[in-house]
Amino acid sequence: MADYRRFQYPGATWFFTVNLAERHGNGLLTDRIDLPRAAFAQVKSHHAFQIDAIVVLPEHYIAF
Numbered sequence: 001m002a003d004y005r006r007f008q009y010p011g012a013t014w015f016f017t018v019n020l021a022e023r024h025g026n027g028l029l030t031d032r033i034d035l036p037r038a039a040f041a042q043v044k045s046h047h048a049f050q051i052d053a054i055v056v057l058p059e060h061y062i063a064f
Contacts, residue, residue, distance in 0.1 A: 027058065030056060030058045
């Protein structure tokens with residue numbers, strides 16, 4: 001796992017992207033949105049952070 005070091009700025013906003021290992025044809029995040037929602041709730045109950053927005057996109061790969 002990567003060892004990320006972040007500068008600590010009070011009130012800073014961070015953006016990040018998460019991809020599934022098997023992206024194509026995998027509807028895990030959209031079919032079972034309850035699982036990541038529950039995971040966020042559990043982590044948020046133990047750590048102080050604020051989420052301004054979350055976007056979950058279905059597979060959007062375009063083959064040419």
